[in-house]
Amino acid sequence: xxxxxxxxxxxxxxxxxxxxxxxxxxxxxxxxxxxxxxxxxxxxxxxxxxxxxxxxxxxxxxxxxxxxxxxxxxxxxxxxxxxxxxxxxxxxxxxxxxxxxxxxxxxxxxxxxxxxxxxxxxxxxxxxxxxxxxxxxxxxxxxxxxxxxxxxxxxxxxxxxxxxxxxxxxxxxxxxxxxxxxxxxxxxxxxxxxxxxxxxxxxxxxxxxxxxxxxxxxxxxxxxxxxxxxxxxxxxxxxxxxxxxxxxxxxxxxxxxxxxxxxxxxxxxxxxxxxxxxxxxxxxxxxxxxxxxxxxxxxxxxxxxxxxxxxxxxxxxxxxxxxxxxxxxxxxxxxxxxxxxxxxxxxxxxxxxxxxxxxxxxxxx
Numbered sequence: 001x002x003x004x005x006x007x008x009x010x011x012x013x014x015x016x017x018x019x020x021x022x023x024x025x026x027x028x029x030x031x032x033x034x035x036x037x038x039x040x041x042x043x044x045x046x047x048x049x050x051x052x053x054x055x056x057x058x059x060x061x062x063x064x065x066x067x068x069x070x071x072x073x074x075x076x077x078x079x080x081x082x083x084x085x086x087x088x089x090x091x092x093x094x095x096x097x098x099x100x101x102x103x104x105x106x107x108x109x110x111x112x113x114x115x116x117x118x119x120x121x122x123x124x125x126x127x128x129x130x131x132x133x134x135x136x137x138x139x140x141x142x143x144x145x146x147x148x149x150x151x152x153x154x155x156x157x158x159x160x161x162x163x164x165x166x167x168x169x170x171x172x173x174x175x176x177x178x179x180x181x182x183x184x185x186x187x188x189x190x191x192x193x194x195x196x197x198x199x200x201x202x203x204x205x206x207x208x209x210x211x212x213x214x215x216x217x218x219x220x221x222x223x224x225x226x227x228x229x230x231x232x233x234x235x236x237x238x239x240x241x242x243x244x245x246x247x248x249x250x251x252x253x254x255x256x257x258x259x260x261x262x263x264x265x266x267x268x269x270x271x272x273x274x275x276x277x278x279x280x281x282x283x284x285x286x287x288x289x290x291x292x293x294x295x296x297x298x299x300x301x302x303x304x305x306x307x308x309x310x311x312x313x314x315x316x317x318x319x320x321x322x323x324x325x326x327x328x329x330x331x332x333x334x335x336x337x338x339x340x341x342x343x344x345x346x347x348x349x350x351x352x353x354x355x356x357x358x359x360x361x362x363x364x365x
Contacts, residue, residue, distance in 0.1 A: 002194030002235030004164075006123055007075075007102050014074045015321060025257045025287060027073040028314045031272040033263035034059040034092065035081040040108055042142045044172055044200045044212065047081060047275075055081075057264040064092045067262040068101060070283040075102045077128070077259075077310075079272075084111040090118040097124045104128040106168060108147065109154035116154075121162040128166045128196065129155055133175075133183050141172060152190070159191055166237055169197045173213045177224030184225075184234045194237035198246070198309045201273045214305040219248030219341055227337040238309060240331035242316035246307060248341030250316070253296045254306065258314025260286060270295045272310050274302060297344060 003011075011028075018026045037055040038048050048055065059067075068076060076096055083089050084107050096103045106128045119125065129151055132141040138148040158165050167187045171180065187195055199218045213221065226247055236243060244250050256271035266279035267286040274295070280286050297303050303311075320327035 002237050004123065004193075010100075010102070011074050015317070019321065025292075027071050027260050028258045028317060029075040029077050029310070030068060030071045030073040031259050031261040031310065032059075032064055032067060032076050032078050033080060033261060033272075034064055034078065034083065034086050034089070036264065037085055038080060038082040038108075039085065039110055040082070040142050040144060040147070044141070044170070047079075054264065058086055058088075059262070059264060061088050061091045061095060064262075065095045065099070067283070068096060068099060071260060071262070073101075073260075075104070077104045077106060079106040082108055082111070084115050089115075093119060093125060097122050100124060102126070104166065106130065108142065109151040110147065112154040113150075113157060116158060116161060116163075119163070121164075123164070126164040126166050126193065127158050128168045129158075129192075130170075131167050131183075131187065132170050132172070133179065134186060137179070137183075141170075155187075155190055155192060165192045167192050167195045169195055170200045171197065171213060171218075171221065172200050175213065175221055177221060177228060180221075180225050181228040181232070184229065185232060188232070188234055192235075194235040196237045196309065199307050201306055201308050212305070216248075216341070218305075218307055219246065222246040222335070223248065223337040226335045230334060230337075239313060239316045239320055239327070240335075241319050241327055242309060242313045244330045244335045245312055245316060247335035247337060249336045250319070251342040251344055252312050252315045252319070253298060254303065254311035255314035255318065256292065256295055256311060257287060257290075258317075259310040273306065273308060 015028075035055075035058050036047055036050055038045075041048060078089075078092070083105055086092070089105075093103055093105060102124055104126050108130045109127075112127065112129070130142075131148065131151055132138045135148040138151070139145050155165055155167075169183070184195060184197075199213050199221075201212070222243075226243070241250060245252050254271075259272055260283065261268040261272040262283075263279075266281050267283055268275060268279050269277045269286060269290045270292065280289060294300060295303055297306065
């Protein structure tokens with residue numbers, strides 16, 4: 001794990017307090033979306049499919065700070081849209097840092113060179129820069145040439161100014177394990193603190209539906225990546241058990257309340273990824289009125305192929321707390337990349353024991 005000790009201790013303390021208080025459902029990360037407007041139109045994004053009157057809406061500084069107080073999560077991820085478009089984003093970040101929240105400001109980096117002067121380096125602030133692969137792969141993903149070069153320049157600039165920098169990578173159909181490994185080598189050499197990596201969620205409103213990788217293909221891909229990575233020095237910004245889940249070795253159901261979302265409509269039910277299920281006015285109402293048992297890969301067809309970290313990282317963390325020895329062993333050895341995969345139940349088909357033939361993977365020594 002690439003998270004600094006200060007953050008690990010703060011989050012660990014928060015988790016222990018929830019356990020001691022007997023809290024069953026608690027947030028780990030607040031997904032704060034102050035706007036939907038973006039300066040890109042990526043093929044796999046369903047977030048910008050709104051009329052202009054919605055894309056022009058913004059959460060105010062006070063609304064953002066109030067959401068953080070309501071929620072109480074120790075970490076805040078600010079996606080979008082493109083957050084750097086928001087004119088009051090520096091004030092929002094300043095307010096969150098003052099509350100000692102660990103902020104991941106997600107950006108495609110097109111505006112970062114211009115805007116970086118508006119921010120102050122802090123152990124509580126990380127620029128999470130979107131890169132979906134090396135140059136051609138990333139530019140194809142975001143449907144615009146030249147974006148990769150701009151993002152890499154911005155990464156170097158932010159690192160040079162003393163900012164924490166993370167890379168957020170989403171994988172889509174047609175990925176090759178060796179190409180992903182080459183990308184992870186590249187961003188590691190850039191000096192980023194860590195990489196957040198996950199398969200893309202199949203948004204219903206995404207302009208292209210054939211770009212999403214699903215099911216066993218996801219697990220086979222990650223097994224190939226992790227097999228290559230056994231001798232590499234990648235810093236993946238995830239718990240060891242979430243990575244083991246991506247490799248098909250853990251049977252998890254998502255924890256949608258682990259990453260609650262506050263956006264321009266209110267508190268989104270049930271999670272960051274499903275945006276057609278309604279919204280409520282308060283976090284308390286979200287927690288108490290959302291029919292949580294209607295969602296998840298076993299209960300809802302919309303959730304069947306989801307393996308996103310915003311749904312499953314909280315589950316993996318909970319498992320780590322309940323089974324520390326298992327978590328430690330996986331952390332030491334890395335995700336298992338051979339043998340049978342765990343068969344996962346879906347709304348249409350219950351899980352059955354099944355042997356899955358491994359696809360040969362070229363492993364560099």
